[in-house]
Amino acid sequence: MDKEKKGKVYLIGAGPGDPKLLTLKAAEAIAQSDVVVYDYLVNPQILAIARCGVKLIYVGKQAGQPSILQEEINQILIKQANSGQIVARLKGGDPFIFGRGGEEAEALVDAGIKWEVIPGISSGSASATYAGIPLTHRHYASSVAFITGHNGKKSRKKVDWDSIANTVDTLVVFMCAETISNIADQIILGGRSAQTPIAIIRWGTYEYQEVYLGTLQDIANSEIKVQQPVIAIIGDVVTLKNKLHWFGNYDLHYSLKSLADYATETLPVYQTTNTSLEEESSILSDSLQNDLYSDLYMDKSFVFNNHWL
16 A cells, blocks of 8 residues: 555543543544544543544453453554554543553554654543642652552563652552552552552542542551552642642542442443444444533533534
8 A cells, every 4th residue: 555545543642531631632633533442541522522423443451351452452553544544542641651652653653654642631640630639849749750550560661669669759650459559568668658648549530539548558468459540649749638629529538448448339431332342443423422422512611612523
């Protein structure tokens, strides 16, 4: 196929959850795309920005459940672009912050595919902000680190918790639902005070955002686990949470000691497609888009206007 006939892939950060945090550039790219390849953590309301009849390909991953391999996702992007399609690859948060956007970009470069990355608001910063926690503060924290909470694998560089424990003021730990107790143990062993404040934020920026507050000691040496998606914020800035509360329901704020009793079941996600991976696609129908559109545009001040659809 001639290079001129190839399509293009946009690696798009869909933001942390609240659809109004999507950037203008991201919305424009979604609206002009022929194919939307999207993850589990992409708010389904964002799909309303796509044109009616666009092909949807769901490639979401959930911890502990069978999911499509990253190599297969790479091949889907390459296949669609090689067929001349404009592809919107939607990822929760920012594509280049624990979104494997770098790996997908490498695959596109190796395949000779045109591509562009559109940054998104990271769930690491947005979840903290929506919980009233500034990641930096002149009196509390002059440094912050974004860290993966996944267990180390041969293909992943391991986190040196001993080094991080006392060298960074604020730790933001992604994907730590299954590992946060063990992480707390390692941070304490690394020399951080067991009384260091920690907040665990679930479904950050959504109206049903949950916040669990306590100290490292509250969850160290325990079997506490919380269902994804969560972000953990560790450091003295967490003490500002109650003073700076501006969003969310206090009924969804809990102590870490009660986490095991109060952690709720995963909330239902609007199911946009039941298409199998073998079929690789579905069509965004008029009726589905109207449902999503009506929910998203009930607030008439919403910035993404009809002319983009």
